[in-house]
Amino acid sequence: ITVPGYAASKGAVGQLTKALSNEWANQGVNVNAIAPGYMRTDNTAALQADPVRSKEIISRIPAGRWGEPSDLEGAIVFLASPASDYVSGHVMTVDGGWCGR
Numbered sequence: 001i002t003v004p005g006y007a008a009s010k011g012a013v014g015q016l017t018k019a020l021s022n023e024w025a026n027q028g029v030n031v032n033a034i035a036p037g038y039m040r041t042d043n044t045a046a047l048q049a050d051p052v053r054s055k056e057i058i059s060r061i062p063a064g065r066w067g068e069p070s071d072l073e074g075a076i077v078f079l080a081s082p083a084s085d086y087v088s089g090h091v092m093t094v095d096g097g098w099c100g101r
Contacts, residue, residue, distance in 0.1 A: 010035065014091045021089030030088040034075050037095025039067040062097030071096075 013033050021031040038044060038057055047053050048066065058064060075092050078084055093099050 017091055018089045025088055030084065032079050032084070032087060032089070033091045034072060034079070035091050035093045035095070036072060037061065037067055037093070037098045039069060039071070041069065060098065060101070061095070062101065065096065067094065067096055 014035070017031055017033040024031060038047075038061060040048065044066070047057060054066075058066065072094055075094050079087070079092065
């Protein structure tokens, strides 16, 4: 996956989330998304295996580590629960503080 393709897709998910949220809210449907940061997955295996690149990436993540897929569990449970009944059109970032820098 190339960076432009990934970036365009991630941006599209955010805009689609907002558009569908507005379109379906009056039908009682909430539409939200989760935007993960650098996660330890097969998609990032080459970056993780490169000690120089991995160190560069980790140095820019305030949490100081790669995210684990399990780090997404809290966001998933929240968005699937009644606690989020009035949340719609939101893209929840789970990125170890990357976007908060």
